[in-house]
Amino acid sequence: MVFPFLKISKTSPENTAKQIGDKLLEICPLIERYNVIKGFLNLTVKDAEWTGFVEQEKDNTLFGHMAAPENAQPVLIEFSSPNTNKPLHLGHVRNNLLGDSVSRILAAAGNQVIKVNLVNDRGIHICKSMIAWKKYGNGETPESTGMKGDHLVGKYYVEFDKHYKEEVDELKKKGLGEEEATKKAPILLEAQAMLRKWEEGDEETRKLWGMMNGWVYNGFESTYQRMGIAFDKTYYESNTYLLGKEIVKEGLDKKVFYYHTDGSVRIDLRTDGLDEKVLLRSDGTSVYMTQDLGTALTRYREFHPKQMIYVVGNEQNYHFDVLKLILGKRLGYEWGKTIYHLSYGMVELPSGKMKSREGTVVDADDLMEKMVEMAAENSAQLGKTSFSEEEARQLAECVGIGALKYFILKVDPKKNMLFNPDESIDLNGNTAPFIQYTHARIRSLIAKGKERLGNRFLQHNFDGLMDQMEKEIIRQLYEYPSNVAQAAETFSPALIANYTYELAKTYNRFYQECPILKAAETDAPRCAFRLHISQFTADVIRDAMGLLGIDVPDKM
């Protein structure tokens, strides 16, 4: 595209393109020829450059990856961050998958990555589950009911809400207004009393709290495990919620914060287009922001990261704008400016937003189980019978979970996305199984090819063997490293997903149009060349899917 040069060349686009093309042909050895169409200069790279690239990189197991420099500062990434009063749902799934995949992508781009989780294990929400369990639970445990711990605790969260609503209705019948009734329902008062007892360190309350949280952690652990995610460090709010007061004091000293007439500490952000924000309650206790200021400082001191990433939904955009503004611009911390809010869109249902209290959530465990079942059924329907029971089980897990992950990760993180529970997630087309299938087919092809070719497989002279289809695949393989780099820059697994899909699609066309093994006897070098390209493609597919946290089978 030569338009920008017209001011310099002072001639027509065609002439300008021709002049540039001639010069490049003269000085650049990569270029074989060029042509000009309507102000676009198309350069053709020599075949030998492409085949040379294949020879050089095909066995490089770290193709597309950058090595992490010694002593580099790490990147810290926080994700998941669940509450302990209910099981994980589809919204958390998006958060977890994004956080996990971005971690892998950043590592591939040459960063040392530290994954952290901040569990919200204290507060009114867990007290609601606790009080409901105490009143109506009859001593149920995960063992006695056979329920997963997080689901059991979630059941009592719903139970709380049921009784709470009944009590509010009762009070309204007695003539109380809506607002008063919602504040004075006895069960709510009990939950609030329980929170106060917790904060006072009441032994019995702490014991119950510890027990129920323990159930939840066991449940979360199995969910995380099935999802294939893990953390380097887990923080608990019960340990961090008092942090931040140090920063408040510092802000007061620096006169960045001030006491409001009601005794609360605030900051005025109106000159930056935001509002006045409370940082410490008038009774001296912390709010959410106080705590986040504190944990940020703690983490900085602990790891000295070059960047702190928070994977949190876009409903908290305002909160993170404020957090970054306070630490960076107002308090003047350089590290405060490295805070990056990886803000992702909500997962919506056809009926709108998910509401845990209204039971319109899609449960993470149920969804994973359903996907795996579907994969198994599909496999059976397709007549895949050459698997042992154990192999079939593993394959269904791989395909089902993969389909779910891909479905979520292929969408641009910033955008809201829609999930329709009535329409199951596809297993054909632009999906993980499509890509996994392409991979499995290549592996099988290579095994057979090596057998037939024997030593001739190692033939490394690819000169003159390349046709249009091969060139197209090689060109896409060549672009893998820049896609990884761009995905890391933009924190977008979607770029990797789309890249991998395009690669698989191109390969499948090649596979369909060009016989590979059939050339084994008549044209062994060509067969070997095609097999090497196939193997390179399979390796890149496996690596790219790995960046999404998706396994690929050798056989399916």
Add this chain to the structure above:
RNA sequence: GGUUCCGUAGCUCAACUGGAUAGAGCAAUUGCCUUCUAAGCAAUAGGUUAUGCGUUCGAGUCGCAUCGGAAUCACCA
């Protein structure tokens, strides 16, 4: 109401950061398995990129306005 984000095929999503004729999948119709794995390939059909004006060689992409949707604006987290 203030601020921020979003409107692309019937549906779900792309479009290399301003470039060539806006692409895939699903759903629909039609071809291709005596086997390199048909979870595949090929083909048909589907669009005034919400609307209008502007910026320039060139706009889905940038600016302004209008319409429609979402989030947020707590001494909750």
